[in-house]
Structure formats: C-alpha cells, structure tokens
Amino acid sequence: MEQIGEMVSQYQDGQTGQRYFVDLEWYKNNNRSFEVLVQNRMCPDSFNGWNIGASSGTSSTTPRSAAAIDEIERCCSKKPGFIIPNLTVMEILFRTLLTSGNQPLTLGEIEARIREWVGGWDGRVINEDVLKRLIAADDFYGIGPAPDADE
Numbered sequence: 001m002e003q004i005g006e007m008v009s010q011y012q013d014g015q016t017g018q019r020y021f022v023d024l025e026w027y028k029n030n031n032r033s034f035e036v037l038v039q040n041r042m043c044p045d046s047f048n049g050w051n052i053g054a055s056s057g058t059s060s061t062t063p064r065s066a067a068a069i070d071e072i073e074r075c076c077s078k079k080p081g082f083i084i085p086n087l088t089v090m091e092i093l094f095r096t097l098l099t100s101g102n103q104p105l106t107l108g109e110i111e112a113r114i115r116e117w118v119g120g121w122d123g124r125v126i127n128e129d130v131l132k133r134l135i136a137a138d139d140f141y142g143i144g145p146a147p148d149a150d151e
C-alpha cells in the first residue's frame with residue numbers, strides 16, 4: 001500500500017497534462033500476454049479468425065499486438081456487447097483505449113469517455129482523482145503514463 005501511495009503522490013506534482021495508455025512494454029516486463037487479454041475482448045468472428053491467423057503464421061510485418069488493437073478499433077468495438085455499461089472502471093478504460101487505437105489520453109479525457117460509456121446508468125464516483133488512483137494501483141491491464149510526445 002505504501003508503494004501505491006508513493007506512486008499517487010508522484011502523479012500529483014501538477015502533471016495535469018500527463019497522458020495514459022496501454023503500455024505494451026509493461027506486458028513484456030511482467031510476462032503477461034497482451035494478445036490474450038485483447039483476444040478475449042474480440043467479437044466471435046475476430047476471435048476465430050485470430051486463432052486461424054496465429055496457427056498459419058502471418059506474413060504481415062505488423063506486430064500482432066498492434067494488429068489486435070487495430071482489429072478491435074476497426075471491428076469488435078462496433079459490435080453489440082463491447083460497449084456495455086456494467087464493467088469495472090478499469091475494464092472500460094482498457095476498452096476505451098483499444099477502441100481509439102491506444103492513443104494516450106489525459107485524465108480529463110478519460111473521465112469524459114467513461115462518462116459517455118456508462119451514460120446515465122452509473123452511480124459510481126468517476127473523477128480524475130479516482131481515475132489516477134485506479135491507474136496507479138493497476139497491475140492487470142498494464143495501463144500507465146505515456147511518454148511525453150513533446151520530448
């Protein structure tokens with residue numbers, strides 16, 4: 001818990017412009033499979049096609065992680081069952097990032113997207129502080145601060 005507290009205070013140093021994304025390096029460093037996580041969120045068609053593609057090998061130079069994000073953005077995110085309100089905030093955030101090609105978002109943008117996602121259904125408190133804490137505590141989705149694009 002102490003560690004989480006430290007991480008949170010680190011983010012509070014006026015870094016209001018900090019953006020967050022799904023950090024693919026995190027998966028490598030933690031021996032997690034990004035592909036498996038994404039595949040489980042694909043529509044049945046993509047899911048099945050994905051397995052075929054994996055077994056036959058792919059000649060594409062696109063990394064499969066990038067191809068998986070592309071598949072979600074292009075196809076699965078537009079199918080029923082993907083954007084459903086009764087998911088955890090972190091699950092919604094993960095899907096939101098996949099839907100927009102894993103483009104880094106600020107906390108303010110994340111809050112807006114999540115509010116839009118859950119619509120009027122949700123009684124949960126969703127604000128930038130809550131999001132910051134959830135992201136700092138995350139050890140499942142690999143969501144973390146994105147490098148500053150201006151640097």
Ligand SMILES: [Zn+2]
Pocket residue numbers: 042043044045046047071072075076077079
């Ligand atoms: Zn699909």
